[in-house]
Amino acid sequence: MNLVKVIVLILMSSFVNINNGYRILGIFPSRPRSHHIMFDAICKELANRGHHVDVMTMYPNKNPPKNYNVIANFEKYDESVVNKFNISFAMKIDGIVLRRISEYHGNRICEYLGLPEIQKIVKNPPTNPAYDLVIVESFGANCFIGIGHVLKVPVIMASSTLDLPWLDNALGQPANTAFFPSFFTINIHPMSFFTRLFNTLNYHINLIGYQQLTKAIQNSQMKKYLDDNIPPLEELEKNVVLALVNSFHSLNGIRPITPSIIEVGGLHVNSNFVPLPKVSHKNTKVFITHGGLMGTQEALTYGIPLIGIPLFGDQPANIIYYSKLNMSLHLDINNLTEDTISHALNEILNNPKYKNAAVFQSARFLDRPMSPIDTAIYWTEYAIRNGQNSLRSPVVDMSWWQVNLLDVYLFIIILFLIILFTIIFLFNMAWRIVLSTRKHDKND
Numbered sequence: 001m002n003l004v005k006v007i008v009l010i011l012m013s014s015f016v017n018i019n020n021g022y023r024i025l026g027i028f029p030s031r032p033r034s035h036h037i038m039f040d041a042i043c044k045e046l047a048n049r050g051h052h053v054d055v056m057t058m059y060p061n062k063n064p065p066k067n068y069n070v071i072a073n074f075e076k077y078d079e080s081v082v083n084k085f086n087i088s089f090a091m092k093i094d095g096i097v098l099r100r101i102s103e104y105h106g107n108r109i110c111e112y113l114g115l116p117e118i119q120k121i122v123k124n125p126p127t128n129p130a131y132d133l134v135i136v137e138s139f140g141a142n143c144f145i146g147i148g149h150v151l152k153v154p155v156i157m158a159s160s161t162l163d164l165p166w167l168d169n170a171l172g173q174p175a176n177t178a179f180f181p182s183f184f185t186i187n188i189h190p191m192s193f194f195t196r197l198f199n200t201l202n203y204h205i206n207l208i209g210y211q212q213l214t215k216a217i218q219n220s221q222m223k224k225y226l227d228d229n230i231p232p233l234e235e236l237e238k239n240v241v242l243a244l245v246n247s248f249h250s251l252n253g254i255r256p257i258t259p260s261i262i263e264v265g266g267l268h269v270n271s272n273f274v275p276l277p278k279v280s281h282k283n284t285k286v287f288i289t290h291g292g293l294m295g296t297q298e299a300l301t302y303g304i305p306l307i308g309i310p311l312f313g314d315q316p317a318n319i320i321y322y323s324k325l326n327m328s329l330h331l332d333i334n335n336l337t338e339d340t341i342s343h344a345l346n347e348i349l350n351n352p353k354y355k356n357a358a359v360f361q362s363a364r365f366l367d368r369p370m371s372p373i374d375t376a377i378y379w380t381e382y383a384i385r386n387g388q389n390s391l392r393s394p395v396v397d398m399s400w401w402q403v404n405l406l407d408v409y410l411f412i413i414i415l416f417l418i419i420l421f422t423i424i425f426l427f428n429m430a431w432r433i434v435l436s437t438r439k440h441d442k443n444d
């Protein structure tokens with residue numbers, strides 16, 4: 001009798017395990033290698049927790065866990081950039097970051113929608129079991145959100161940088177440009193009037209620029225390869241449940257964030273994924289870096305001060321953040337001499353301020369209710385459990401002038417002016433009456 005009970009329990013628990021595992025499709029076709037450190041960590045951990053993860057990627061995991069399958073490998077369609085990035089090239093693309101994200105890492109990549117590997121999933125989605133969720137990178141190729149629409153499952157996004165303006169726009173995240181640096185700028189609080197002006201213009205110019213460069217093309221790619229009746233991207237983007245974003249308030253600053261932006265900064269560091277093993281070595285005194293978010297977050301985790309020599313993209317902004325926290329020095333790539341380098345090294349090695357700040361900031365960065373990888377897994381499963389509109393902000397369904405209360409402020413100003421002019425008019429009238437009665441009195 002007892003034995004039967006035990007067997008039934010074991011059988012039930014194994015069923016429970018099967019039912020707890022979701023089937024998740026991760027779509028990460030983009031070329032920058034460092035972004036994949038984050039996506040790989042998420043996909044690997046989802047598989048380790050019993051989910052069935054199918055991945056479309058350019059950099060397949062070399063040591064995949066059970067339940068992790070590469071169903072599309074874009075390696076053969078695109079040239080890897082690993083070890084081919086030289087300084088002159090890196091500095092050249094600094095001026096054209098938006099165009100590069102939109103076109104090279106966006107529209108160009110969206111042509112993959114026509115590849116047989118993707119068409120197979122779109123035309124004949126697996127049913128045994130069916131997908132429960134799609135994860136798409138937030139960078140330049142939002143067209144892949146369309147796959148979630150075709151599969152009729154919720155979509156979440158993952159951003160290996162801070163949330164970009166078009167991700168904010170999709171989720172109803174306020175821009176906060178009064179004190180929060182816009183897209184890859186080094187404008188940091190406190191900002192002067194003109195810095196706030198440029199910061200705000202930069203945000204909106206980049207948002208509109210991205211839409212101009214991508215929307216029409218990616219909409220037609222989705223129509224061509226996915227579904228002729230697919231709604232436009234601006235509608236599909238609003239249905240994205242949430243985004244896992246590689247930021248954290250202790251590093252990037254305090255700002256109001258909408259519940260669908262999930263900060264998981266440093267997620268890759270504590271998830272058995274250590275791309276830079278030497279950073280964590282007990283004798284490491286300083287990390288000299290180009291200022292990529294992945295490597296610097298690793299140094300932050302281990303309390304290692306930085307010397308930053310940023311090149312392009314978010315790197316200058318990243319180094320500014322660390323410098324503001326007193327754990328980094330900034331070297332200009334155009335001014336690298338024996339003198340500047342040795343001065344920076346001597347300063348970091350001999351002034352305890354930097355190491356102390358790095359250790360202090362490390363503790364703050366790690367002080368969270370849940371580790372970033374646990375946070376990412378929790379919210380991924382949340383999106384599946386609660387579905388498409390569970391975190392939808394009312395902001396995405398309103399016009400920008402309503403959200404910013406322009407109509408309300410305009411009404412108040414006009415009302416105030418009407419009252420003001422009425423009072424002036426009445427005083428004027430009263431004054432004239434007084435004057436004319438005085439005249440009258442005199443004449444009498």
Ligand SMILES: *[C@@H]1O[C@H](CO)[C@@H](O)[C@H](O)[C@H]1NC(C)=O
Pocket residue numbers: 084085086088089
């Ligand atoms: C740098 O890379 C670019 C693009 O890959 C290439 O055209 C150029 O020749 C390279 N320059 C040097 C100095 O290696």
Ligand SMILES: *[C@@H]1O[C@H](CO)[C@@H](O)[C@H](O)[C@H]1NC(C)=O
Pocket residue numbers: 324325326357
């Ligand atoms: C950094 O150092 C400066 C002066 O050494 C100090 O005024 C400032 O408060 C420090 N910033 C932080 C975030 O600790």
Ligand SMILES: *[C@@H]1O[C@H](CO)[C@@H](O)[C@H](O)[C@H]1NC(C)=O
Pocket residue numbers: 332335340
């Ligand atoms: C280069 O660095 C030195 C030392 O920090 C500094 O005095 C000099 O003004 C810098 N030159 C330029 C062109 O930035």
